[in-house]
Amino acid sequence: MRQTLKVQLDKEYNIIISDEKFSVLKDFIDIETKGQKRLFVISKKVYKLYAESLNLNNENTLVLNDGEKEKNFKNYLKIIEKAEETGLTRKDVIIALGGGVIGDIAGFAASTYMRGIDYIQIPTTLLSMVDSSVGGKTAIDLKDAKNLIGTFYQPKAVFININFLKTLDKRQFQSGLGEILKYAFIEDNCMYKHSLFLFEYLTLGCEKVFDKEPLTIMRIIEYCLNLKISVISQDEKESGLRKILNLGHTLAHALETASKYKKYTHGEAVIQGIFFILKWAYKQEMITYSYFRLSHELLTKYGFKEEEFKYTPEELISIMKKDKKAADGKITFIVPCDKKRVKEVKFTEDDVVKMF
Numbered sequence: 001m002r003q004t005l006k007v008q009l010d011k012e013y014n015i016i017i018s019d020e021k022f023s024v025l026k027d028f029i030d031i032e033t034k035g036q037k038r039l040f041v042i043s044k045k046v047y048k049l050y051a052e053s054l055n056l057n058n059e060n061t062l063v064l065n066d067g068e069k070e071k072n073f074k075n076y077l078k079i080i081e082k083a084e085e086t087g088l089t090r091k092d093v094i095i096a097l098g099g100g101v102i103g104d105i106a107g108f109a110a111s112t113y114m115r116g117i118d119y120i121q122i123p124t125t126l127l128s129m130v131d132s133s134v135g136g137k138t139a140i141d142l143k144d145a146k147n148l149i150g151t152f153y154q155p156k157a158v159f160i161n162i163n164f165l166k167t168l169d170k171r172q173f174q175s176g177l178g179e180i181l182k183y184a185f186i187e188d189n190c191m192y193k194h195s196l197f198l199f200e201y202l203t204l205g206c207e208k209v210f211d212k213e214p215l216t217i218m219r220i221i222e223y224c225l226n227l228k229i230s231v232i233s234q235d236e237k238e239s240g241l242r243k244i245l246n247l248g249h250t251l252a253h254a255l256e257t258a259s260k261y262k263k264y265t266h267g268e269a270v271i272q273g274i275f276f277i278l279k280w281a282y283k284q285e286m287i288t289y290s291y292f293r294l295s296h297e298l299l300t301k302y303g304f305k306e307e308e309f310k311y312t313p314e315e316l317i318s319i320m321k322k323d324k325k326a327a328d329g330k331i332t333f334i335v336p337c338d339k340k341r342v343k344e345v346k347f348t349e350d351d352v353v354k355m356f
């Protein structure tokens with residue numbers, strides 16, 4: 001199976017989603033990078049598992065450790081130095097092969113090396129397949145602020161091969177489900193021309209998802225990306241509509257930062273953010289009891305549980321204030337306001353204290 005989606009922004013590119021053999025992926029890479037010198041930036045886990053089948057042993061590669069805490073300035077500089085040592089020029093290309101961390105940091109390096117060279121995203125985790133590999137957000141973290149340094153810089157192509165998911169561990173797979181579930185709550189805002197009824201599809205299709213049934217997984221990735229393409233085509237640089245993709249993220253980034261990027265996967269943190277804001281929206285009578293209950297059931301079905309935070313509201317709020325989504329002394333949350341719809345609400349610090 002193979003699906004091609006087109007992203008048409010100032011820069012146009014294709015996203016190819018497939019379950020074909022890795023030799024086909026290798027061909028896509030060769031065709032897309034014909035005549036270019038290339039540097040692969042790869043996650044250690046992925047390198048160990050796939051270097052041989054992707055025939056990477058003779059390539060210029062930089063292998064980075066896994067985990068959000070690796071998305072830092074030191075590793076960014078390693079990529080830049082490796083690019084220079086490899087002799088990459090403005091005409092050449094960086095290939096990000098790994099999860100969201102690799103995609104974000106390699107994309108950021110590509111966007112700044114020689115004022116910007118091509119990069120290709122080859123996401124290997126569910127989270128990066130359904131979200132972070134598309135849309136051009138690149139970043140590195142500071143110790144006390146996630147994604148604080150970054151650019152909007154679109155890739156040259158995105159190659160998604162769902163066979164990588166066969167070796168993805170359960171926790172990372174579930175982290176990807178966190179971002180997929182997010183799309184179920186914003187589906188109607190995205191204004192995509194067809195509806196899969198994702199909320200209902202996920203409610204009914206849970207078993208097939210956990211079985212990693214290829215057709216189901218391909219369909220979900222394709223649909224979430226179509227929703228995302230619809231959003232970024234209307235607002236590439238997040239001045240309006242794109243903010244809805246941050247549902248759950250205000251609290252998520254605070255939790256990830258407070259725990260020094262060690263306790264939560266990104267998807268787990270996003271789901272805690274969704275639980276939190278659903279409860280608040282229900283208390284404010286912005287959503288009905290029935291939607292609140294169905295939403296809870298959906299998240300629980302996918303193995304997520306609402307947690308008590310071990311951080312004080314003050315600790316979390318001090319991080320939220322530094323987040324790039326905050327402005328004019330206000331903290332922004334994306335809030336469910338109807339079935340499958342959300343809106344942006346700005347809160348004062350005092351308002352946020354009362355939300356806990």
Ligand code: GLY
Nearest residue numbers: 131135137242245
């Ligand atoms: N991950 C949210 C976005 O790309 O805007």
